[in-house]
Amino acid sequence: MNILLHAHSGLRYVVLGLLIAAIFTAYSKWQQGSQEDSKLYLFTLIATHTQLLIGLVLYFMSPKVNFDLxxxxxxxxxxIEHVFMMLIAIVLITVGRVRSKKLSGADKHRTVLYFYALALIIILVAIPWPFRNLGSGWF
Ligand code: HEM
Incomplete structure (x- = not known):
């Protein structure tokens, strides 16, 4: 549980870093009219799905998940809040990437840009940052 919690906590920075890099890449490829896919989109998807897997295990083990309280x-x-928002964000990233694979022209990277940017905002809101006094730290 402890190892998983640390992995889940640290991976937030990997997810955030990849998401931001993917968003910048999507913007510049869109502007350049590029038709080439970017591996960053895939890596972002993998990182968020890893968070989903670890999160699911934590959900069934964590003392902070308790519907009586x-x-x-x-x-x-x-x-409720953390899981619900993160699931929406992960669905957005998945749909954004799958759609962009099928598209061509200007739509290809613009789709990634919009879906990933929306997901980034949701993830930033749903992270238990220390200043939100939810008992979680920076790492
Ligand atoms: C991009 C997606 C996600 C990010 C960035 C993220 C990030 C975090 C962070 C930073 C913490 C605090 C860890 C700590 O206190 O050290 C946390 C806790 C937690 N997360 Fe996530 N999470 C994500 C998705 C999910 C999902 C999808 C689930 C459930 C299905 C989940 C379940 C949990 C649970 C249960 C805890 C509390 C564990 C505890 O302190 O006992 N997370 N998450």
Missing amino acids: ISEKVFRFFS
């Missing part, structure tokens, strides 16, 4: 902020956050 749902009226308390921390329990509500981890039992």
